[in-house]
Amino acid sequence: MRNFHKTAAQRRDHYQELTDKIIAALEEGTAPWRRPWDKTAGAGATAPVNAATGHRYRGINLFVLGMSPLAMSDPRWCSYRQAAERGWQVRKGEKATPVYFYKPIEIEDRYGEGGAETRRIPILRTFSVFHASQIDGIPDLVPPVAATKTVPERIEDVEIIVKASGVPVRIGGDRAFYSPPLDLIQMPPDEAFHSPEKRAATLIHELAHASGHPSRLNRDLSGKFGSALYAKEEIRAEWTSCAVGSILGLPCDVPNHASYLQSWIEVLKQDRREIFHAAAEAQRIADYILSLHRDHAQHLREAVEDEGEARLDPPLAA
Numbered sequence: 619m620r621n622f623h624k625t626a627a628q629r630r631d632h633y634q635e636l637t638d639k640i641i642a643a644l645e646e647g648t649a650p651w652r653r654p655w656d657k658t659a660g661a662g663a664t665a666p667v668n669a670a671t672g673h674r675y676r677g678i679n680l681f682v683l684g685m686s687p688l689a690m691s692d693p694r695w696c697s698y699r700q701a702a703e704r705g706w707q708v709r710k711g712e713k714a715t716p717v718y719f720y721k722p723i724e725i726e727d728r729y730g731e732g733g734a735e736t737r738r739i740p741i742l743r744t745f746s747v748f749h750a751s752q753i754d755g756i757p758d759l760v761p762p763v764a765a766t767k768t769v770p771e772r773i774e775d776v777e778i779i780v781k782a783s784g785v786p787v788r789i790g791g792d793r794a795f796y797s798p799p800l801d802l803i804q805m806p807p808d809e810a811f812h813s814p815e816k817r818a819a820t821l822i823h824e825l826a827h828a829s830g831h832p833s834r835l836n837r838d839l840s841g842k843f844g845s846a847l848y849a850k851e852e853i854r855a856e857w858t859s860c861a862v863g864s865i866l867g868l869p870c871d872v873p874n875h876a877s878y879l880q881s882w883i884e885v886l887k888q889d890r891r892e893i894f895h896a897a898a899e900a901q902r903i904a905d906y907i908l909s910l911h912r913d914h915a916q917h918l919r920e921a922v923e924d925e926g927e928a929r930l931d932p933p934l935a936a
Contacts, residue, residue, distance in 0.1 A: 629765035632718065632742055633890040636682070640893060641886050644879050650685045651860055655869035657769050657815070665864040669694035670704060671748055678897040679717045680861055686715060688749040692759050695747040698729055706755040714746035718894075742894075769815060772867050776818040782910035785828045787821070793818050798839040801829060819859060819869045822907065826858035827851065829903045837899075846888070849881035850896065857900035862907050865914065 643650040643877075653664065666675040666683035675683055675695070683695055690775050695715070725734045767775075780787060786802040794805050803824045811817040830837030830851070837854075841847025856878075863870035886892055888911040897935050908914040 625788050631890070632716070633745055633894065636678075636718075637886050637890045637893050641883055644886075647879065649856070649871075649879065651681050651857065652871045653684065653690065655815070655871070656862075664689075664867070665693060666695060667693050668700070668747075669696040669756060670751075674865075675717065677718075677901045678894050679719075680864070680901070681897055682717060683715065683747075683926050684860070684864065686749065688715075688751055692750045694750040694756070694759065696753075697747050700891060701748065701753050701756070705713075706753045708753050712748055712752040713870035714748055716744040717747050718742060718744050728911075734794060761896075767867065769867075773814050773818045774819055775866055775913075776868070779907055779910045780821060780825055783825060783828065783907075796824045796825055798831065801828070801831055801833075815868055819863060819871070820870070822862050822870075823855050823859040825907060826855040826900075826903050829858075829906050835903065835906060844881065846881075846885050849878065849885045850892070852878050853882055853885070853896045854900050854903060857896060858903040858907070861900055861904035865904075865908060877906060 619642070640650060664684070666680055666689060667673065668675065674680070683689055689695075701708055702710075719742075721743050723741050724736050724738050727737060780803075781839045785796075787810075788802055788804050789807055791804060792806055792810065796803050803821070805817070805821065805824070808814070808817060811820070821926070827839065829835045830839045837851070838847060839851060841849075841851055860870040862868075905918050909918055
């Protein structure tokens with residue numbers, strides 16, 4: 619029995635490792651998931667994708683791989699086995715990057731009178747992937763068809779999404795925000811933004827908040843500025859804008875979010891699993907937003923079906 623407990627104690631805590639990594643970056647004043655935006659890159663060009671299957675990574679893995687400096691010029695990743703099966707070769711000495719998934723396992727709970735109950739619980743698992751730049755023989759990157767979209771067309775996609783959401787957008791004032799009681803987005807005049815794409819990124823961020831309305835995804839939006847609940851909602855909106863931006867080919871670095879870094883650090887230090895729950899909810903919000911555009915709705919259905927038994931995000935109750 620002592621040997622079993624020793625083995626369990628020596629198991630790596632993947633929740634804590636990733637949380638510590640993100641906290642360290644935030645304490646240095648950097649949100650590690652943000653990347654410089656390249657307007658010449660087409661829609662979907664920055665979303666991490668599996669080089670062997672063509673499937674985009676989702677949930678926590680979208681952010682883990684997106685944070686890697688290797689992903690700046692090529693979004694493709696795959697496992698060693700996937701590379702070998704295609705005649706590609708991971709170079710000797712290259713360091714792998716862990717990605718995460720939840721695999722349900724069945725356990726049997728015994729209780730009195732010889733009875734038993736079988737439960738399915740999600741267990742966090744990891745496997746290793748390598749970036750395209752670490753693999754010899756991998757074909758050159760071919761931009762997706764969506765990369766032919768111009769920046770104005772990508773901005774128009776945001777307008778289509780917001781209109782389909784039914785959330786009113788009111789213009790005026792000097793700041794952008796979503797009002798839960800009024801269920802509307804307030805935006806400054808267009809000339810207040812440095813560029814149309816920055817305005818579009820801000821609009822997506824506020825729509826992420828609006829998704830929490832009871833008539834949509836029904837999140838608790840009652841947190842006041844400075845509270846843990848407020849910080850958690852801001853993390854979800856920030857990550858949603860990054861997820862949607864990576865698909866539409868638009869920036870996600872809304873400037874005023876830098877002031878929230880300390881509150882994010884405090885929230886993450888209190889719960890090592892929060893980063894996984896935040897990523898899972900951000901993916902759900904991003905799915906909702908992208909589903910409002912017919913070009914992305916079918917892809918989303920296929921992506922969710924591809925997850926199958928190995929979930930890429932945790933159940934909300936976990």
